Amino acid sequence: MWIEIARIARLASLVSALGANLASADEADPTPTFSRDVAPILRARCQECHRAGQVGPFPLVTFEQARKRAADLVSAIEDRRMPPWKPAAGFGPSLRHDPSLTPVEVSTLARWVEGGTPPGDDRDLAPARPFADGWTLGTPDLVLEPAEDFAVTGSGPDLYRCFVIPTNLPADVYVSAVEYRPGNRRVVHHLMAFVEVANAGRARDAADPGPGYSSYSGAGVEIVGDLGGWAPGNAATHLPEGVGRSLPKGADVILQVHYHPDGRPEVDRTGIGLHFARKPVRQTLQWKGVMSRNIRLPAGEADIRVKASWFVPVAVDLLAVAPHMHRLGRDMKITASYPDGRSVDLIHIPDWDPDWQGTYTFEGPVHLPKGSTVRVVGRFDNSDRPENPHRPPQLVKFGHGSTEEMCVGYLAVVKAGQDLTRPGEKDDLFSTLVDQHRRGLKQEQMDRRRR
Ligand code: HEC
Secondary structure (H helix, E strand, O other), X not given: OHHHHHHHHHHHHHHHHHHHHHHHHHXXXXXXXXXXXXXXXXXXHOOOOOOOOOOOOOOOOOHHHHHHOHHHHHHHHHOOOOOOOOOOOOOOOOEOOOOOOOHHHHHHHHHXXXXXXXXXXXXXXXXOOOOOOOOOOOOOOEEEOOOOOEEEOOOOOOEEEEEEEEOOOOXXXXXXXXXXXXOOOOOEEEEEEXXXXXXXXXXXXXXXXXXXXXXOOOOOOOOOEEEEEEOXXXXXXXXXOOEEEEEOOOOEEEEEEEEOOOOOOEEEOOEEEEEEOOOOOOEEOEEEEEEOXXXXXXOOOOOEEEEEEEEOOXXXXXXXXXXXXXXXXXXEEEEEEOOOOOEEEEEEEOOOOOOOOOOEEEEEEEEEOOOOEEEEEEEEOOOOOOOOOOOOOOOEXXXXXXXXXXXXXXXXXXXXXXXXXXXXXXXXXXXXXXXXXXXXXXXXXXXXXXX
C-alpha cells in the first residue's frame, strides 16, 4: 500500500513537472539568469581552465567576469572553439571525455546574452566548485621529481634535458595512471618519461655537469619501457581496469623535458605522479609512434602531405591515439586497414593547434588483427603565416626541435588476448615493437645504400 502511494505520488509529481516544462516552453522561455542557469555551466565546463593559475587566459568564475566577456563566450562556444576539442565529429569511433557543450547549454548562454546578461538572484548561486590543486587525479602513490631546480638560460636553442630519478621501488609494480606536473609553464614545451634499469642514465648524468644530461632523441640510453608523455592540452586519465604499465623493481625513471627558452633566465622543476594499479593487471600498455623521418617541406609551399604507416606485427587493441606535429602542421588523419582490405577511420584533427596536443581515448578498444596497417597522413603549410617559426619561410626537415617538424601518430596499444595473471604468460609487446623498429631501421639503411 505504502509503495503504491509513493509510486502514485512520484508519478503525479513527474506529470506536473513535465506539464510545467511544456508550459514554460509554450510561453516565451524566461531569460536565463547568471546565478540560476549560467554559473552551473561555467562551473562544469569552463572553470577547470578558466580560473586563477590555469591555462585559460582569464577567469570565468564571478558574474562580473562572465558579463565582461559575454559576447566572446557565446561566439567561442557557438563556433565550438571552446571548450577546446580538436577531433572532427563523426570521424572514427566515439571518444571519451568529449567536453563539447550540449545544444541546450549553448542556447542557455546565448539567450542569457540576448536577454541583457541578468545576474539573477544570489540565493540561486551554488557554492564554488572545489578544485584539487596540484594533482587532478588526487594524491599519487609515488611522486618523482629531480632533486634540484634546473636553470634554463634566457636565449639559445631548445634544450632536451633528461633527469634521472630513482624510484627505489622494492618490488615490480604496475602503474594505472601517470600525471605530469610541468613546473615552469613559460619554458616547458613537452615531457616524456622512460624506464631504465641498467644505471646507464646515472652514468650519463654523472658525466654531464649540472642536474641531468642532454639528450635530444629520447633517453639516449637503452630503455625497458616508457611512461608516456605530456604536452599542453593533455589531461591525465586512468587506464582501463586490467591495463597497466610495468615499472620494475629498482628502476630509474628518466624524465625528458623539452625546454623552449623564453628570452629570460628561468628555473624549472617538473615532476610526475604515479598511481599504482589496485586490481590485477592482465595487459601492459605500450605507446607506438607511427612516424615518418622523411619530411621535406619546401619554403613557401602551403599544402604538403607527409605519410607514415605501421604494419601491425601481432594482434593488438588500440585504446587511445595522440597525433603529434609542430607549428607547420595543419591537419592529421589516422586510419587503419585490416588484412581483409576493410578500413576503419580512427581520428581526424582538421585544424591542428600546436599548443593543444591532446590524447584521445576511444570509448571502447579498437581491435587490430596481426597484418593490419595503420596509416598517418599529416598536412603541412610552410607558407608565410604567423605560425611559421621561420621568417621568411625556409626548407624544414624532420627533427625534434620546435623549428623542425614531426609527423607522428602515437598509438596506445595492448596485446590482444594477453592475460598476465595466467602462469607463464609473457609480457613481450614492448620487445616485439622494439625488434620491429630495429629491423625497420636496418631496412632503411640498406635502402639508402642501394640508392
Ligand atoms: C581545457 C581548458 C579550457 C576549457 C575547459 C575552456 N577553455 Fe576557454 N580557453 C582556454 C585556453 C587555453 C584559451 C586561450 C587560447 C585559445 O584562445 O585557444 C581559451 C580562450 C578562451 C576565450 C578567448 C578566445 C576565443 O577563442 O574566443 C574564450 C571566450 C573562452 N576561452 C571561453 C570559454 C568558455 C565559455 C568555456 C566553457 C564553456 C571555456 N572557454 C572552456 C582553455 C579552456
